[in-house]
Amino acid sequence: MARDYYVNGESMVQVKGAAGSAIANLSQLGLTDDAIKVTPAFKFQEVSLDAWGNQKVPNEIQFMLASLTIRMNLVHFDKDILNACLQESVGGASAFGTMKRAGTRLGNSAARFAATNHFIGVNITSPVAALPWRFLHCYMPDVPFEFPLGTERSIVPVTFVCIPYLADPWNSGQGAEGVVLWDHGSDS
Amino acid sequence: MARDYVVNGECMVQVWGGAHLGEDQPVGMLSELGLASEGVEITAFFKHKDVLTDDFGPVVPAEVMTQLSEVRIKMSLIHYDLEVLNICLNESLGGGNSLSLPWPSLVPAAAGTLLGNGVDVTHSGCHFMRLYLSSPQLQKPLRFLSTYVVDQNEFKMGTERTVHDLLWRAIPYTPPVLSSGLTGRLGQFTPLNPTIFDNTAAGDDNL
Numbered sequence: 001m002a003r004d005y006y007v008n009g010e011s012m013v014q015v016k017g018a019a020g021s022a023i024a025n026l027s028q029l030g031l032t033d034d035a036i037k038v039t040p041a042f043k044f045q046e047v048s049l050d051a052w053g054n055q056k057v058p059n060e061i062q063f064m065l066a067s068l069t070i071r072m073n074l075v076h077f078d079k080d081i082l083n084a085c086l087q088e089s090v091g092g093a094s095a096f097g098t099m100k101r102a103g104t105r106l107g108n109s110a111a112r113f114a115a116t117n118h119f120i121g122v123n124i125t126s127p128v129a130a131l132p133w134r135f136l137h138c139y140m141p142d143v144p145f146e147f148p149l150g151t152e153r154s155i156v157p158v159t160f161v162c163i164p165y166l167a168d169p170w171n172s173g174q175g176a177e178g179v180v181l182w183d184h185g186s187d188s
Numbered sequence: 189m190a191r192d193y194v195v196n197g198e199c200m201v202q203v204w205g206g207a208h209l210g211e212d213q214p215v216g217m218l219s220e221l222g223l224a225s226e227g228v229e230i231t232a233f234f235k236h237k238d239v240l241t242d243d244f245g246p247v248v249p250a251e252v253m254t255q256l257s258e259v260r261i262k263m264s265l266i267h268y269d270l271e272v273l274n275i276c277l278n279e280s281l282g283g284g285n286s287l288s289l290p291w292p293s294l295v296p297a298a299a300g301t302l303l304g305n306g307v308d309v310t311h312s313g314c315h316f317m318r319l320y321l322s323s324p325q326l327q328k329p330l331r332f333l334s335t336y337v338v339d340q341n342e343f344k345m346g347t348e349r350t351v352h353d354l355l356w357r358a359i360p361y362t363p364p365v366l367s368s369g370l371t372g373r374l375g376q377f378t379p380l381n382p383t384i385f386d387n388t389a390a391g392d393d394n395l
Contacts, residue, residue: 047193060193103347169267170223173324175198 009128011036013072015085016121016187018092019113022084023120026187029085030077033155036124038133040181042066065176068162070122070135075155082145082158088118089140106139109167117167121187122160135182137165197325199228201263202390203272204320205279207312215275215317218390222268225351228321229262230330232384259332259384261319261356266349273352276317280337283315306363309334316361320390331388334361360384 013030017023043065046058074082083096091104110117119137126132138160145158164179171177201221209216234257238249265273274292282297303315310318316334323329341353360382 062195101347103349170198170200170220173198173200173322175324 007128008124008126008131010125012125013074013077014123014125014187015081016113016123017084017088018118019115021088021092021118023081023088024113026123027081027084028078029081030074032072033075034073036070036072039069039071040066041068065164066181067164068135068181069141070124070138070160070162071157072159073155073157075153077156082156085120085140085160086144088120089144092116092118107137107165107167111167112136119165120160122162123187125186131184132186133182134185134187135160135162136180138162195325196227196323196328198322199224200320200322201228201265202320202322203276203317204310204390204393205275205317206283206307206310206314208283209275209279214269214272215279218320218393219272220269221272221276222265224263225266226264230321231260231262233258233260256360256382257384258360259358260338261321261332261335261358263354263356265352265354268352276354277337277340279315279317303336304334304361304363308363309361318393319356319358322390328387329389330385331390331393332356332358332385333383334359358384 011032012028013032013036014026015023015029016026042063045062045064046055047060047062048055048058052059087093087096087098089106091100091106093100106118108114108116108118112119112121119139122135122138124133141159141161143159145156147156148154162181164176164181166176166179169175171179200223202218203215203221204218205215207216211217235255237253237255239251239253240246241250244250270292274294277294278296280303281294282301282303297315301315305313305315307314309316316336319332319335321330321332335356335358337354338357339355341355343350343352362382
C-alpha cells in the first residue's frame, strides 16, 4: 500500500448490543461535531535484572494485552440509542437512569450479542477510506458522557472503552491468543 | 539448554482424586479447578538433619542427612469451578462429605482419619489428590502426585468476584508395601525415589 493522505470520511457511529436489548439490531448512534478519537492503551511488563541496572532500564518486555478508548462529541444523535448504550453499560438496566445490582458482570461468560452479554459493538463507518472500524466489546466507563442542557444544541462528549473480552479466558490453553480487540469489519 | 527468561504461560490448575468420588464425577476424574488471579507460587522445603560429632564441635555438622522434602503450592483462584473446589476441600479433610451431601458444604471426617489409607492416589479410599499445573508456553507442566489443601485463607462474599486463596501441600506419599511375613495393615514403607512432582501433563498419566 502506497503512502497517501488518510481521510476516513463522514463517520457514522453505529452500535449493536445484547439480544433483547434496544440495540439488539445494528443502530445508528449518531454523528459527531469533530473527529472521533481512538486511543489504544497497550500494556507491557518490564523484565529487569540486576545485571541490567537493577530495574532502571528493562532488558526485556512482556506484552500484557491492551484496551482502547473511543472518544466522540455527538451532535446529531439518537438519544434513545445513547440511553440504550448506557443501560447496557451498567449490565442491562431496565430503564435509563436505573441501576443494576452492584457487582453485575457485563460479559457473563456469554458469547457476543447473547442476551446476557452486555458489551456493545461500536462500529464507525468509513465512506471515503473504505476502512470501517469495529470495536467488538465496548462499554461506557466511569464518566460515560457530559450532557450540556441549555438553549444551544447539545454537544455530548461520549466515551467508550473496548477490552479484549472472551467468554472463557482459558481459551483451550491459548489465553488471549487471537482475541480480537478491533478489526475493520462491520456488524450487521 | 541455554539460558533464557522462563515464561510458563497461562496456568490452569487441574485435580484428580480418588475413585470413590465416582470415576465419571468431578475430581473422581481429571477436572479443571480453575485459573489464578496471579501466578501460582510453588515453594519447596528441603529437609535435612545434621550429623554432629564431638570432633567437629557441637554446632557445625560433620555430615548431613537428607530427610525428604515437601512442596507448598499457593494460588488465588479467581475463575474456578465451585463444585470442584468444594470437593477438594472436603477430600483434604478426609472426605467426610460423601457424594450424598449437596455442595457447598464442609464436613470434616472423623478426627484421626488418614488421607492415604494405604492405597495409591486416585484409587478408591485415597483422599490425596493429584494436582496439575499447565504450562502452555514453556511446555513444562507440573504434576504433584499426592496433595491436599492445608490452608484456605479468608474469602469474601460480596458484590465483587470472590477469590479463594488456597495453600496446597505436596508430600512424597507412598502406600506401604507389605513384606512377606508381616501382618497388619501397615507393612514396610519403602520410600525409594518417592516423587513429589514431575513433568507429566494432565491426561498423560499412566495409572
